[in-house]
Amino acid sequence: xxxxxxxxxxxxxxxxxxxxxxxxxxxxxxxxxxxxxxxxxxxxxxxxxxxxxxxxxxxxxxxxxxxxxxxxxxxxxxxxxxxxxxxxxxxxxxxxxxxxxxxxxxxxxxxxxxxxxxxxxxxxxxxxxxxxxxxxxxxxxxxxxxxxxxxxxxxxxxxxxxxxxxx
Amino acid sequence: xxxxxxxxxxxxxxxxxxxxxxxxxxxxxxxxxxxxxxxxxxxxxxxxxxxxxxxxxxxxxxxxxxxxxxxxxxxxxxxxxxxxxxxxxxxxxxxxxxxxxxxxxxxxxxxxxxxxxxxxxxxxxxxxxxxxxxxxxxxxxxxxxxxxxxxxxxxxxxxxxxxxxxxxxxxxxxxxxxxxxxxxxxxxxxxxxxxxxxxxxxxxxxxxxxxxxxxxxxxxxxxxxxxxxxxxxxxxxxxxxxxxxxxxxxxxxxxxxxxxxxxxxxxxxxxxxxxxxxxxxxxxxxxxxxxxxxxxxxxxxxxxxxxxxxxxxxxxxxxxxxxxxxxxxxxxxxxxxxxxxxxxxxxxxxxxxxxxxxxxxxxxxxxxxxxxxxxxxxxxxxxxxxxxxxxxxxxxxxxxxxxxxxxxxxxxxxxxxxxxxxxxxxxxxxxxxxxxxxxxxxxxxxxxxxxxxxxxxxxxxxxxxxxxxxxxxxxxxxxxxxxxxxxxxxxxxxxxxxxxxxxxxxxxxxxxxxxxxxxxxxxxxxxxxxxxxxxxxxxxxxxxxxxxxxxxxxxxxxxxxxx
Numbered sequence: 001x002x003x004x005x006x007x008x009x010x011x012x013x014x015x016x017x018x019x020x021x022x023x024x025x026x027x028x029x030x031x032x033x034x035x036x037x038x039x040x041x042x043x044x045x046x047x048x049x050x051x052x053x054x055x056x057x058x059x060x061x062x063x064x065x066x067x068x069x070x071x072x073x074x075x076x077x078x079x080x081x082x083x084x085x086x087x088x089x090x091x092x093x094x095x096x097x098x099x100x101x102x103x104x105x106x107x108x109x110x111x112x113x114x115x116x117x118x119x120x121x122x123x124x125x126x127x128x129x130x131x132x133x134x135x136x137x138x139x140x141x142x143x144x145x146x147x148x149x150x151x152x153x154x155x156x157x158x159x160x161x162x163x164x165x166x167x
Numbered sequence: 168x169x170x171x172x173x174x175x176x177x178x179x180x181x182x183x184x185x186x187x188x189x190x191x192x193x194x195x196x197x198x199x200x201x202x203x204x205x206x207x208x209x210x211x212x213x214x215x216x217x218x219x220x221x222x223x224x225x226x227x228x229x230x231x232x233x234x235x236x237x238x239x240x241x242x243x244x245x246x247x248x249x250x251x252x253x254x255x256x257x258x259x260x261x262x263x264x265x266x267x268x269x270x271x272x273x274x275x276x277x278x279x280x281x282x283x284x285x286x287x288x289x290x291x292x293x294x295x296x297x298x299x300x301x302x303x304x305x306x307x308x309x310x311x312x313x314x315x316x317x318x319x320x321x322x323x324x325x326x327x328x329x330x331x332x333x334x335x336x337x338x339x340x341x342x343x344x345x346x347x348x349x350x351x352x353x354x355x356x357x358x359x360x361x362x363x364x365x366x367x368x369x370x371x372x373x374x375x376x377x378x379x380x381x382x383x384x385x386x387x388x389x390x391x392x393x394x395x396x397x398x399x400x401x402x403x404x405x406x407x408x409x410x411x412x413x414x415x416x417x418x419x420x421x422x423x424x425x426x427x428x429x430x431x432x433x434x435x436x437x438x439x440x441x442x443x444x445x446x447x448x449x450x451x452x453x454x455x456x457x458x459x460x461x462x463x464x465x466x467x468x469x470x471x472x473x474x475x476x477x478x479x480x481x482x483x484x485x486x487x488x489x490x491x492x493x494x495x496x497x498x499x500x501x502x503x504x505x506x507x508x509x510x511x512x513x514x515x516x517x518x519x520x521x522x523x524x525x526x527x528x529x530x531x532x533x534x535x536x537x538x539x540x541x542x543x544x545x546x547x548x549x550x551x552x553x554x555x556x557x558x559x560x561x562x563x564x565x566x567x568x569x570x571x572x573x574x575x576x577x578x579x580x581x582x583x584x585x586x587x588x589x590x591x592x593x594x595x596x597x598x599x600x601x602x603x604x605x606x607x608x609x610x611x612x613x614x615x616x617x618x619x620x621x622x623x624x625x626x627x628x629x630x631x632x633x634x635x636x637x638x639x640x641x642x643x644x645x646x647x648x649x650x651x652x653x654x655x656x657x658x659x660x661x662x663x664x665x666x667x668x669x670x671x672x673x674x675x676x677x678x679x680x681x682x683x684x685x686x687x688x689x690x691x692x693x694x695x696x697x698x699x700x701x702x703x704x705x706x707x708x709x710x711x712x713x714x715x716x717x718x719x720x721x722x723x724x725x726x727x728x729x730x
Contacts, residue, residue: 125255129255129256129258129263129267130266130267130270131270132251132256133250133251133256133267133268133270133271133274134270134271134273134274134277135274136251136271136274137270137271137272137273137274137275137277137278138274138275138277138278139274139278140275140278141274141275141278141279141282142278142281142282144301145278145282145289145301145302145303146288146289147293148291148292148293148294148298148301149293149294149301153251154251154252155251155253155256156253157253157255157256
């Protein structure tokens with residue numbers, strides 16, 4: 001259906017250009033709206049919204065002032081599986097957000113080394129250490145069995161969310 | 168003249184040592200403990216080894232990993248590998264360590280429960296090659312019909328109750344069950360004591376012993392019942408029954424079953440004898456009767472194994488003087504049968520000779536010889552009693568270092584035992600160090616072992632502080648205390664506060680002592696009179712009049728000082 005639409009628009013543009021040679025080309029926009037200039041940006045507000053370092057810098061700062069949240073080799077030349085990695089990452093982030101509910105201080109960083117999946121998370125000291133360990137054991141075991149690869153969690157705790165600035 | 172004298176002396180010494188050696192070798196014929204004096208030892212003549220280069224060498228799959236692992240030694244600043252590397256998530260005491268590792272295990276069990284209850288979500292197999300341990304476990308028996316194959320399957324899956332029920336069903340249906348399968352069933356029941364085995368993942372549950380003792384009555388009913396149903400029980404069935412009885416404490420029944428076995432003119436095998444030897448100390452009172460069993464074993468020409476040796480040595484511990492005289496002959500006979508003693512045998516040997524509370528004179532040579540035998544060797548755990556912890560308990564300091572070195576050899580770290588035994592081992596090691604060594608060595612070991620391997624308990628800390636006190640190195644307290652502090656919530660008691668103040672006064676830190684004194688008021692505690700006196704003398708020495716006056720006022724407020 002998408003290919004036929006593209007062909008139709010091409011056809012339409014060819015027809016219209018032939019009909020009206022001096023007119024500028026007007027094409028139909030037929031893809032879904034991406035809003036690439038609004039993604040992952042927190043806009044400036046009144047000055048009462050606290051924002052972490054990760055949230056304060058916009059996506060064009062990745063590689064300059066920010067690092068990558070997900071590290072794997074699928075995006076290199078000749079490697080495949082990038083799409084599967086993205087889907088896994090999305091699932092893992094939702095899983096961590098739900099399991100450690102209210103405890104996450106910042107985005108989860110996912111690193112893949114060979115077969116090993118390392119989930120690095122910064123948590124607020126909201127729960128007792130024994131409860132943290134229970135959830136760590138549960139997450140590691142469940143995700144290992146789900147993805148058939150060893151999963152390790154590296155956790156760091158802070159007293160409260162680290163604020164970078166107020167927007 | 169002096170040289171000829173010394174020569175004569177040397178000859179005399181040589182002669183007497185050779186006489187002694189010959190004499191000893193006559194009475195203990197095959198002992199391999201080294202008894203030669205240094206002068207007598209000849210240099211070992213070894214043929215030069217030829218280096219043969221093989222054409223092709225195959226490595227195991229983990230060879231690279233093992234080689235990499237051998238380059239890294241233990242990191243003394245890191246905590247246990249199971250824990251997270253964060254100050255909030257690091258335990259400060261051994262009970263916290265246990266709590267955290269147990270909660271992690273229970274999280275794993277919770278996940279396993281979900282995985283095994285809803286296996287359809289975990290069936291997709293991404294891994295190449297296939298990793299079987301990451302697939303959901305099939306815990307239900309597949310074969311449903313009442314047949315021998317189903318019984319075998321349940322035995323393999325260690326489902327004791329289900330297997331027994333199925334056996335009964337088979338008997339009622341009239342299907343004959345072969346002797347082999349019945350023997351396997353008997354083995355299963357006698358090993359697990361007629362209850363389903365507890366989950367293997369649940370670590371360190373202390374209830375097993377109580378459960379075992381309660382269950383043995385029920386166990387006897389089932390196992391004995393099935394045994395009685397057998398038309399011709401063979402050696403295997405008898406041995407299973409006897410071992411089960413001994414395991415669960417029915418010692419006298421075990422012996423009566425043994426006499427049944429003899430009456431049926433069957434021969435017992437070495438495992439049965441091992442079980443009976445372990446049971447013998449409980450049942451027979453006289454030392455000589457316990458010995459009869461060994462004689463019977465020899466008569467039936469059954470080859471003993473390592474467990475026999477250890478069982479005999481363990482029984483000899485309770486035999487008193489008979490034990491001491493028989494221990495070495497037993498050891499030498501076993502050596503003749505090429506059974507190498509394990510760590511447990513050495514433990515039992517030391518237990519025979521070192522009774523607690525007995526005087527120590529003249530017995531250190533046995534310990535020395537054991538240590539000579541044991542040092543530099545790599546042991547594998549072969550007996551449930553193997554454990555380095557017990558060896559350390561008997562040692563004095565010099566031996567303690569050699570025992571600790573033993574831990575570094577090869578695979579010996581496995582012999583350290585579970586967490587409790589590890590704790591005991593390190594507690595003993597530390598107390599020996601506190602008593603015997605000077606403070607720098609002590610601190611070096613402290614920094615090496617704490618907190619990565621061992622969490623010192625309060626009495627060890629007390630010993631440590633005492634050692635610091637006697638050595639007048641109180642300035643080292645902050646180093647240790649900083650490592651320990653964290654978020655320790657302590658409630659100040661009067662004695663602890665006064666101890667702290669006296670320590671600070673001894674270290675001439677009057678300002679800090681002053682602060683602590685104020686804490687008395689805030690925590691509603693009253694200092695002792697002698698503490699205030701000490702403080703007063705200290706203050707008058709330094710000549711600070713204001714402080715002295717304040718002190719007097721404070722003590723008047725507490726009605727301690729009568730003018």
